[in-house]
Amino acid sequence: MTALGFTQHDHAKCVRSGLAAAEAQCRARKLRLTPVRRRALEILLSEHRALGAYDLLARLSEEGLGSQPPVAYRALDFLVKAGFAHKVEALNAYLACAHLGDDHAPAFLICRACRSVAETATTPRQGRLGAAAEEAGFLIERTVVEAQGLCPACRKAAA
Amino acid sequence: MTALGFTQHDHAKCVRSGLAAAEAQCRARKLRLTPVRRRALEILLSEHRALGAYDLLARLSEEGLGSQPPVAYRALDFLVKAGFAHKVEALNAYLACAHLGDDHAPAFLICRACRSVAETATTPRQGRLGAAAEEAGFLIERTVVEAQGLCPACRKAAA
């Protein structure tokens, strides 16, 4: 799996196909992609950065789509539950899912310089964490795997 | 490495030895384990749960050790920087380090039922995350690895 987000790509397409995939999912799963939710997803998709709930709220309210925190949090809750977005715990911020459609355990590469975030996948039940959980008798339900550091571009800039 | 926190152990000793190790480190590294910092560490050591900054503050202020948020955050910053405590990002909460003394990349097993947290270790640069970072040209500086689920006791209780 390549870590999109640090590489050049047709971004408009990336937004379009993300929205299309979400729409298809909603039809299939009888979820309602309301205007606020749709626009919230579109805003997240238009970045490869994680946005705070209040950043999102600011953009939504510019367009008359609500102005109070719950509006943003509800939209984000929906997107996260539906698997259309992820929360980046280390940033308390939210990111459009880059692999919309498949069920996956996400992992993130977070650039501390430019704040861009790339999503990749992890298999937490394997590897050392899984082994530790096994040994302890711990049942893993969800994992948070996030690396902070420097993306290729910022690495080059720093050198 | 066993995941202390879900298992029986001599807890008083665990507090004493943690404090002793921190004191030794401070002497060696010329850090100042002031009363607030020392007591904050002791409070964290006396739990195998992550405490929020305001939980800690409440306990400190009961004892006259400051009453405003900066007091707790400064103590926590010191403890985290010194490696005596870790922040659990998924909870926005703090935990005494269980392997005080050795340099390590921590990982956490977090029980959603009883909120106990066990610390274990990870080797993030190996495994899938490391491979993804390598491929992307991303330089990992720090990792957050946290599993949420059920500890052995709560698993049994649920069944």
Next chain:
DNA sequence: TGGCTATTGATATGTTATAACATACAAGGT
């Protein structure tokens, strides 16, 4: 001693998130 730095104290503020309650609106049955 004097100057430097780290720490503390105090106040205010910023940021992230949820509770609680009221209202609107869509979908389906009668």
Next chain:
DNA sequence: ACCTTGTATGTTATAACATATCAATAGCCA
């Protein structure tokens, strides 16, 4: 068309987490 049910939204308030700033003080050491 009318009502019922469930979902979504609007609104207000507050909880929870975190930092900025500035003045006062304590420890260190040249």
